[in-house]
Amino acid sequence: MRLPDYKEARTRDKRSYKRVDFEIDDKVKNKYKGKNFCLKTYGCQMNEHDSENIKALLVYLGFVPVSDYESADLVLLNTCSIRENAHNKAFGMLGRLKHLKSKRRDLLIGLCGCMAQEASVTSEILERYPFVNFVFGTHNIYQLPNILDKAITDNKQQIEVFSREGDLVEGLPVIRTNNYKAYVNIIYGCDKFCTYCIVPYTRGRERSRKKEDILAEVDSLIRDGYKEITLLGQNVNAYGKDLYSDYNLGNLLEDIAQKEILRIRFMTSHPWDFTDHMVEVLGKYSNIMPSVHLPVQSGSNKVLKLMGRRYTRESYLELFNKIKKTVPSVAMSTDIIVGFPGESEDDFLDTLSLVHECKFDNAFTFIFSKREGTPACKLEDNTTDQEKEMRLQRLNEVVNHYFLENNKKLVGKVILVLVEGLSSKKDNMYFGYSDTNKLINFTSSEPVNSGDLVSVKITEAKTWSLDGEIIN
Ligand code: SAH
Ligand code: SF4
Ligand code: F3S
Secondary structure (H helix, E strand, C coil): CECCCHHHHHCCCCCCCCEEECCCCHHHCCCCCCCEEEEEECCCHHHHHHHHHHHHHHHHCCCEECCCHHHCCEEEEEECCCCHHHHHHHHHHHHHHHHHHHHCCCCEEEEEEHHHHCHHHHHHHHHHCCCCCEEECCCCHHHHHHHHHHHHHHCCCEEECCCCCCCEEECCCCCCCCCCEEEEECEECCCCCCCCCCHHHHHCCCEECCHHHHHHHHHHHHHCCCCEEEEECCCHHHCCCCCCCCCCHHHHHHHHHCCCCCEEEEECCCHHHCCHHHHHHHHHCCCECCEEECCCECCCHHHHHHHCCCCCHHHHHHHHHHHHHHCCCCEEEEEEEECCCCCCHHHHHHHHHHHHHHCCCEEEEEECCCCCCCHHHHCCCCCCHHHHHHHHHHHHHHHHHHHHHHHHCCCCCEEEEEEEEEEECCCCEEEEEECCCCEEEEECCCCCCCCCEEEEEEEEECCCCEEEEEEC
């Protein structure tokens, strides 16, 4: 048994980590044939992609995926810690599973992902959730076959959570959710330690994958017919810093853009590591999509400082405008937190004025949520919950206004859409995404296939989507 430890998770040093190839014993192949599993994923794209690896490991062991947890032999929750409501969702699910297990003693229950990295969660599971058979952390995914085996044979709760990340494991099996859009991890972890954020503790230090490994994965995706790849990391702009002196995200994007791949995306970018060279590369290649997610969090310099974001309102705007100038068709999106401890009405107004200036195409807005063990937990907070709710509402009104304004500019235009699937059979409605990552619902009298790139004439703008018709 290995329990998480925040002190260790916080440690960053120059110790190098090894790149190792994943190995699995042939003997466990199909060991659990006949059993099925339900994997529930919460949180960000990183977790979604981890779930694609977890699914492949379970399928190797012989399990068959099902979507209904009530009929599953194994239910595994891949959890998220980012805000309190993510926690509540997972614990709510554990409550339902407890009930199910009281009727089905042989049901196996596992928990993994970011919550597993939190000492308070694992100790609660040890004390109050003895029916959970096993817990493993974000650095322990490759150990899943052993952990599961032990949980079954020893019939004792297993907890395996490394707080200090181990080696960088390459070659984990993967079963991708989509046949033409793929996630490719380029960097794990985060060293930014924004004062409100739990990710640096749950995901460990920044560790870049070798460029050769990434490029080989991209090549194999191209061979398999993938049309779009999204380079993933908590802060993709830090890519390469820990491995190379002269190779960064800009170089990687260039190397990938020169390949035969239709669409390249990347997320998420921290403004701090965004270099002029990266901006240049965005403008240079037509297969790098004109869509940049650049979280600002706040428009107030005082709050940005308290958040430890390492940039000012002015330097954010400078970068924002540089990207807009270099890639005129770009759609910019962001994340914003309201109600951070110490945020006054004036600070909040600074955020609103920044939104008026940037006119974002999309924004994810949140109320600050206290995460145990992070520095922001200790800051004095004298804004009431009601005031925070009001600020979120006021902010949402402004961001929504600009989503619609920006979308209206596209009415009458013809845009390229990568088709995702059918949204309504009755009306021959399909849906897909534009290069700027906008959701497009469109009609077509002829059938179109998922993964096709089609031209759509936009007929109507909505706040979160656009309607249109296919042009043949
Ligand atoms: N690595 C990404 C963000 C990952 S978390 C980045 O830095 O851009 C996604 C978003 O969740 C953050 O951008 C932030 O807006 C929000 N978030 C993170 N911690 C939070 C907290 N404690 N309370 C409220 N929102 C939070
Ligand atoms: Fe969290 Fe900041 Fe790292 Fe993003 S950059 S994951 S907000 S610590
Ligand atoms: Fe949540 Fe972990 Fe992602 S905390 S947002 S699942 S990195």
